[in-house]
Amino acid sequence: ETGVTQTPRHLVMGMTNKKSLKCEQHLGHNAMYWYKQSAKKPLELMFVYSLEERVENNSVPSRFSPECPNSSHLFLHLHTLQPEDSALYLCASSQGSASGRDNEQFFGPGTRLTVL
Amino acid sequence: QQQVKQSPQSLIVQKGGISIINCAYENTAFDYFPWYQQFPGKGPALLIAIRPDVSEKKEGRFTISFNKSAKQFSLHIMDSQPGDSATYFCAARRNGGYQKVTFGTGTKLQVIP
Numbered sequence A: 001e002t003g004v005t006q007t008p009r010h011l012v013m014g015m016t017n018k019k020s021l022k023c024e025q026h027l028g029h030n031a032m033y034w035y036k037q038s039a040k041k042p043l044e045l046m047f048v049y050s051l052e053e054r055v056e057n058n059s060v061p062s063r064f065s066p067e068c069p070n071s072s073h074l075f076l077h078l079h080t081l082q083p084e085d086s087a088l089y090l091c092a093s094s095q096g097s098a099s100g101r102d103n104e105q106f107f108g109p110g111t112r113l114t115v116l
Numbered sequence B: 001q002q003q004v005k006q007s008p009q010s011l012i013v014q015k016g017g018i019s020i021i022n023c024a025y026e027n028t029a030f031d032y033f034p035w036y037q038q039f040p041g042k043g044p045a046l047l048i049a050i051r052p053d054v055s056e057k058k059e060g061r062f063t064i065s066f067n068k069s070a071k072q073f074s075l076h077i078m079d080s081q082p083g084d085s086a087t088y089f090c091a092a093r094r095n096g097g098y099q100k101v102t103f104g105t106g107t108k109l110q111v112i113p
Helices: none
Strands: A004-007 A010-013 A018-025 A031-037 A044-050 A053-057 A064-070 A073-079 A087-094 A111-115 B004-007 B010-014 B019-025 B030-038 B045-050 B056-059 B062-067 B072-077 B086-094 B100-103 B107-112
Touching: A004 A087, A010 A018, A018 A031, A018 A087, A031 A073, A044 A064, A044 A073, A044 B100, B004 B086, B010 B019, B019 B030, B019 B086, B019 B107, B030 B062, B030 B100, B045 B056, B045 B062, B045 B072, B072 B086
Parallel strands: A010 A111, B010 B107
Antiparallel strands: A004 A018, A018 A073, A031 A044, A031 A087, A044 A053, A064 A073, A087 A111, B004 B019, B019 B072, B030 B045, B030 B086, B056 B062, B062 B072, B086 B100, B086 B107
């Protein structure tokens, strides 16, 4: 596997279910991101992990719980979601540096989540 | 408050024509302006990017024009091809150890033969 991979690619869950999204990056990067992509809206940054520490949490409801066990893996644990949480969830990674310049984000293909 | 405004929402261009997508930003702290291309079933991929110290950057058929005083930038796709049909996102980033990128709402481009 190369680049950024995400599993599962599609997920349908009920509002009372608990599920997890997985992201793995094979690029040796030290920063990982979760985004939410909804139709006709900008990509919404949810969480950022830099060097395995959460450095950003953009007022995301607690029903979304991220986990970054190491620099290559990122999880998004889901519980008691709402139908409006249905969206494409994208993972990305980048190589952070002190200057922050030219550090392209590489995106995975996303998980299409449907909450019934 | 949306910090990067993108237009149009959708665009249909004849093969061989020029596709133009416009973006405007508000935050003067942004120092890097990438464009991403997203095909169905794929994540966004960096297409081309520009810094505010230059007014234009060209890579093949893709050109970014940047107007710092107006806080606007645009993507031009010359000789548009059906394979260019995708959703394009402009974005803006402020400097930092990790990337905090603000995206536009996207433009769905369809190039018809």
